[in-house]
Amino acid sequence: MKTPSRWTAAAGAATLLLTGCVANQPAGGSSTAAGGVITVTAKADSCAVSANTTASGKVTFRVTNAGEATTEFYLLAADRLRIVAEKEDIAPGAFADLTVALAPGQYFTACKPGGTKIGEAEFTVIG
Amino acid sequence: MFLASFLIGLREGLEAALIVGILVAFVHKRGRSDVLAKIWWGVGLSIAIAVSLGAVFTFGAYGLSFESQEIIGGAMSLLAVAMVTWMVFWMLKAGHRMKAELESNAAGALAVGTGWAIAWIAFLSVGREGLETTLMLWGWALQPEALLGALVGILAAVAIGHAVFRGMVRLNFGTFFTYTGAFLIIVAAGILAYGIHDLQEAAVLPGPFSGLPITPTDLGTGEVLVGLTDGPFWMAAFPFGWAFDLTAVIDPTGVWAILAKATVGFTPLMSWLEVTAWASYLLIVLPRFVAAVRRNRAAARAARSTMPSLDQAPVERASAPAATPSASPEQAPAKVLVPERNPS
Numbered sequence: 001m002k003t004p005s006r007w008t009a010a011a012g013a014a015t016l017l018l019t020g021c022v023a024n025q026p027a028g029g030s031s032t033a034a035g036g037v038i039t040v041t042a043k044a045d046s047c048a049v050s051a052n053t054t055a056s057g058k059v060t061f062r063v064t065n066a067g068e069a070t071t072e073f074y075l076l077a078a079d080r081l082r083i084v085a086e087k088e089d090i091a092p093g094a095f096a097d098l099t100v101a102l103a104p105g106q107y108f109t110a111c112k113p114g115g116t117k118i119g120e121a122e123f124t125v126i127g
Numbered sequence: 128m129f130l131a132s133f134l135i136g137l138r139e140g141l142e143a144a145l146i147v148g149i150l151v152a153f154v155h156k157r158g159r160s161d162v163l164a165k166i167w168w169g170v171g172l173s174i175a176i177a178v179s180l181g182a183v184f185t186f187g188a189y190g191l192s193f194e195s196q197e198i199i200g201g202a203m204s205l206l207a208v209a210m211v212t213w214m215v216f217w218m219l220k221a222g223h224r225m226k227a228e229l230e231s232n233a234a235g236a237l238a239v240g241t242g243w244a245i246a247w248i249a250f251l252s253v254g255r256e257g258l259e260t261t262l263m264l265w266g267w268a269l270q271p272e273a274l275l276g277a278l279v280g281i282l283a284a285v286a287i288g289h290a291v292f293r294g295m296v297r298l299n300f301g302t303f304f305t306y307t308g309a310f311l312i313i314v315a316a317g318i319l320a321y322g323i324h325d326l327q328e329a330a331v332l333p334g335p336f337s338g339l340p341i342t343p344t345d346l347g348t349g350e351v352l353v354g355l356t357d358g359p360f361w362m363a364a365f366p367f368g369w370a371f372d373l374t375a376v377i378d379p380t381g382v383w384a385i386l387a388k389a390t391v392g393f394t395p396l397m398s399w400l401e402v403t404a405w406a407s408y409l410l411i412v413l414p415r416f417v418a419a420v421r422r423n424r425a426a427a428r429a430a431r432s433t434m435p436s437l438d439q440a441p442v443e444r445a446s447a448p449a450a451t452p453s454a455s456p457e458q459a460p461a462k463v464l465v466p467e468r469n470p471s
Contacts, residue, residue: 023190093128114379
C-alpha cells in the first residue's frame with residue numbers, strides 16, 4: 001500500500017509542479033495598465049481595479065487590503081462562477097501579488113472581505 | 128494587520144500541529160525515540176520542501192498556477208485522511224497488544240515500516256497547507272508586520288500542539304487511544320471536507336465553481352443555489368451547490384471560525400459535496416471506531432478476569448503471593464516493573 005501510493009503521489013505532485021507554472025514576469029508594454037501591473041484596492045465595501053482592460057498574456061494584480069478585515073481577491077470567468085485565479089488571506093494593510101496568464105475574453109474581478117463577495121466588476125482581456 | 132496575519136498563521140499551522148502533537152505523544156508513550164526522529168524528519172522535510180518551492184515560485188521565473196496549488200493541497204488532504212484513518216485503527220490494535228507485549232517482554236512492536244508510515248503522516252499533515260502558507264509568507268517578505276504576525280501565529284499553533292502532547296502523555300493507555308482516536312477521526316473528516324473544497328475550487332470535482340450547467344444557479348440572479356428548497360425545484364442545490372452560507376453571520380476570518388475549521392472542519396460556507404463527504408466519513412468510520420474500542424475493553428476485562436493484570440498485580444502479590452497459578456513468583460515482579468519504568 002505504501003510504496004505505490006507514495007510514488008503515485010510524488011509523480012502526481014511533480015507533474016503538477018511542472019505543468020502548473022505561470023511566468024512570473026508580466027509582459028510589459030502591451031498592457032493598458034502602467035508597467036503591466038494592475039493595482040487593486042480592497043476595502044470593506046469596494047474592490048477598485050486600476051484598469052478594466054488589458055492585453056492577453058501574463059497579468060499581475062497587486063491587491064492591497066485597505067479595509068479592516070482579511071480579504072480575498074478573485075478573478076472569475078465570464079459565467080462569474082468558475083475561478084480563473086484567486087488570492088486568499090490578504091491581511092488588512094498588507095498587499096499580495098497574483099500573477100496569471102490570461103487568454104482574450106470576458107472576466108470578472110471581485111473581493112471577499114470577511115467572506116462576503118463584493119464589488120464584482122467586468123474585466124476584459126483583448127487579443 | 129498583525130492580529131489578522133497572526134490568525135492566518137494560526138489557522139494554517141493548527142491542524143498540522145495537533146496531528147503531529149498526537150503522533151509524538153503516541154511514540155513517546157511507546158518509548159520509541161527512533162520513530163520520534165523519523166517524525167521530525169517528516170516534518171522537517173515537509174517544511175524544507177514547502178519553503179524552497181515557495182521561494183522558487185515567488186522569486187523564480189515561473190509561479191504556480193491557481194489550479195495546481197489547489198490540486199496539490201486537495202490531493203495531499205485526501206491522502207492525509209486515508210493515512211490518519213489507517214493510523215487510528217492501527218493505534219487501537221497496537222494499544223490492545225501493548226499489555227501482552229509488555230508481559231512477554233517483546234519490545235519493538237512498532238515495525239520499521241510502521242515507523243516510516245507515521246513519518247509520512249507527519250510529512251503530509253505539514254505539507255498539505257505548507258506550500259500555500261510559504262507562498263503567502265514569501266509574498267509578504269517585504270511586509271515585516273504581516274510576515275511577523277503570520278510567523279507568530281504558526282508558533283502559537285506549535286505551542287498548542289505541544290500543549291496537546293503534554294496533556295496526552297499524562298493519560299493512561301486506554302483513555303489515550305480512545306480520546307486521540309476519536310479526535311483524529313473528527314479532524315480527518317474536516318480535512319476530507321476541505322480537500323474536496325480545494326478540488327472543487329480548481330473545478331477538478333464538480334461544484335459551485337464548475338460553471339454552467341453543472342453549477343446550479345438562480346435563473347434570475349445567477350447566484351449559486353444554497354440549501355434545501357432554493358431554485359427551480361426542491362433540492363436543486365444538491366449535490367453541486369452550497370449546503371449553507373453563514374458568512375453573513377459568522378466571519379470566516381475570526382478566531383472562532385479558525386478554531387472550528389482546524390478542529391471539526393466547519394467553515395461558514397460549505398458545499399453539499401463537502402458536507403456529504405464529511406457526514407459519510409463520520410457515519411462509516413465512527414461506528415467502526417466505537418466497536419473497536421468496545422472490543423478492546425471487553426478483551427481487557429476478559430484478560431483481567433483470567434490473569435492478574437498490570438495494575439492489580441501488586442495487590443495480589445501482597446495478599447496471595449503463591450495462589451495465582453498463571454504467574455510464577457519469578458515472572459510477577461518483572462510484569463510490575465515494566466509499567467513502573469514508564470509511568471504513563
